[in-house]
Amino acid sequence: MDAREMIARRAALELRDRTLVNLGIGLPTLVARFVPHGLRVAFQSENGILGFGARPPEGMEDPNLTDAGGGFISAEPGAASFDSAMSFALIRGGHLDMTVLGGLQVDAAGRLANWMVPGQLVPGMGGAMDLVTGARRVIVAMQHAARGESKIVPRLSLPPTSERRVSLVITDLAVIQPTPEGLLLRERAPGIPVMAIIAATAAPLIIPGEVPEMPLDGPARAAA
Amino acid sequence: MRRSISAAEAAAMIPDGARLMIAGFVAVGSPERIIDALVARGARDLTVIANDTARPGLGIGKLVEAGCVARAIVSHIGTNPVTQKKMLAGELEVELVPQGTLAERVRAGGAGLGGVLTPTGLGTLAAEGKQVIEVEGRPYLLETPLRADFALLHAQEADHEFNLTYRLTATNFNPLMAMAAECVIAEAVETVPVGVIPPDAVRTPGLLVDHLLERAH
Numbered sequence: 001m002d003a004r005e006m007i008a009r010r011a012a013l014e015l016r017d018r019t020l021v022n023l024g025i026g027l028p029t030l031v032a033r034f035v036p037h038g039l040r041v042a043f044q045s046e047n048g049i050l051g052f053g054a055r056p057p058e059g060m061e062d063p064n065l066t067d068a069g070g071g072f073i074s075a076e077p078g079a080a081s082f083d084s085a086m087s088f089a090l091i092r093g094g095h096l097d098m099t100v101l102g103g104l105q106v107d108a109a110g111r112l113a114n115w116m117v118p119g120q121l122v123p124g125m126g127g128a129m130d131l132v133t134g135a136r137r138v139i140v141a142m143q144h145a146a147r148g149e150s151k152i153v154p155r156l157s158l159p160p161t162s163e164r165r166v167s168l169v170i171t172d173l174a175v176i177q178p179t180p181e182g183l184l185l186r187e188r189a190p191g192i193p194v195m196a197i198i199a200a201t202a203a204p205l206i207i208p209g210e211v212p213e214m215p216l217d218g219p220a221r222a223a224a
Numbered sequence: 225m226r227r228s229i230s231a232a233e234a235a236a237m238i239p240d241g242a243r244l245m246i247a248g249f250v251a252v253g254s255p256e257r258i259i260d261a262l263v264a265r266g267a268r269d270l271t272v273i274a275n276d277t278a279r280p281g282l283g284i285g286k287l288v289e290a291g292c293v294a295r296a297i298v299s300h301i302g303t304n305p306v307t308q309k310k311m312l313a314g315e316l317e318v319e320l321v322p323q324g325t326l327a328e329r330v331r332a333g334g335a336g337l338g339g340v341l342t343p344t345g346l347g348t349l350a351a352e353g354k355q356v357i358e359v360e361g362r363p364y365l366l367e368t369p370l371r372a373d374f375a376l377l378h379a380q381e382a383d384h385e386f387n388l389t390y391r392l393t394a395t396n397f398n399p400l401m402a403m404a405a406e407c408v409i410a411e412a413v414e415t416v417p418v419g420v421i422p423p424d425a426v427r428t429p430g431l432l433v434d435h436l437l438e439r440a441h
Contacts, residue, residue, distance in 0.1 A: 082395065084327040092342065
């Protein structure tokens with residue numbers, strides 16, 4: 001199992017039955033492949049649909065049915081489409097149970113930066129600021145480090161996406177819960193000792209007496 | 225029965241320097257025929273209010289490549305490297321707006337509201353220069369309404385009174401922008417007689433639509 005799949009599998013265990021969930025582009029999109037068996041989760045795409053499904057077979061695509069990245073999708077039974085104001089009213093108004101987003105940095109206060117690197121990469125925030133501000137739970141799914149540098153830092157050096165403290169950070173090394181007191185180490189990746197996580201993390205961590213290995217299977221089952 | 229116009233006639237109505245709202249999300253739900261006509265006319269100095277600038281060769285991306293756009297008010301340019309290059313070269317001014325805020329600013333513009341209060345963007349670069357207003361103990365950013373000279377729409381069906389429907393995720397900003405411009409120009413996939421679209425299914429009433437493109441040949 002590669003690091004991205006491991007992060008996606010662990011993030012999928014945060015899904016709950018009969019909830020509305022928005023997955024960001026990239027690694028978070030993989031979470032949809034590992035929905036635990038028996039759960040009914042409606043996925044929202046901010047361009048205006050809830051209840052979307054996998055890309056249809058070649059030749060069956062509808063040019064008017066795409067995800068936020070412009071990729072073709074399908075619609076599950078019970079799906080609904082709407083305009084952009086409604087889509088963001090769902091996100092901002094407390095109707096979106098959870099979002100899983102990628103990250104560039106998370107800091108000790110639990111703030112997320114994921115929309116620009118000044119002078120280098122300015123894609124724009126798209127829906128990210130609304131999602132982080134409005135979703136009931138915000139899960140950050142990302143690699144622990146980039147180019148050898150910890151992405152979990154004492155204080156953001158990149159522009160924040162929101163002032164809001166995110167709910168959970170899932171990386172290839174650990175599961176970390178930002179709290180008012182600081183970053184709490186909740187779980188470690190299989191075979192990774194706590195000391196290795198501390199060494200790979202630039203921000204201070206709160207270490208409880210016991211740090212279990214992260215569950216990856218449990219009730220989960222990989223779909224197609 | 226109302227008369228339709230050609231794409232070239234639509235493009236001729238839109239002067240250089242105009243402020244346009246163009247619907248679509250990575251070109252899904254964008255009026256490609258009007259865009260093509262604007263490129264063919266060699267439009268210049270346009271301000272474009274839209275979700276994004278699509279991709280090179282697609283939707284608003286074609287206007288950017290052809291040098292028609294001087295200023296873009298959008299939520300995302302990550303799918304179009306040409307926009308990013310022109311922005312860094314100083315050829316194109318880009319104002320980035322959070323997507324939900326953009327939708328609400330357009331809605332406010334079309335609904336006669338003086339703006340909206342949103343928590344989105346507080347404490348970020350999106351808050352720069354904006355007023356923070358506290359309501360019932362919670363802070364919000366005051367976001368002002370957006371309006372345009374023209375709204376360019378893509379509908380699924382248009383009837384002979386220009387009532388419009390939209391399809392699935394091609395809906396996006398179309399019904400919002402239909403409310404927020406002095407002149408509304410739509411192109412539709414299908415043109416149908418009045419009555420084919422039941423009143424409950426009309427998403428934009430034809431009274432709001434100034435011009436409809438003739439059907440594609």
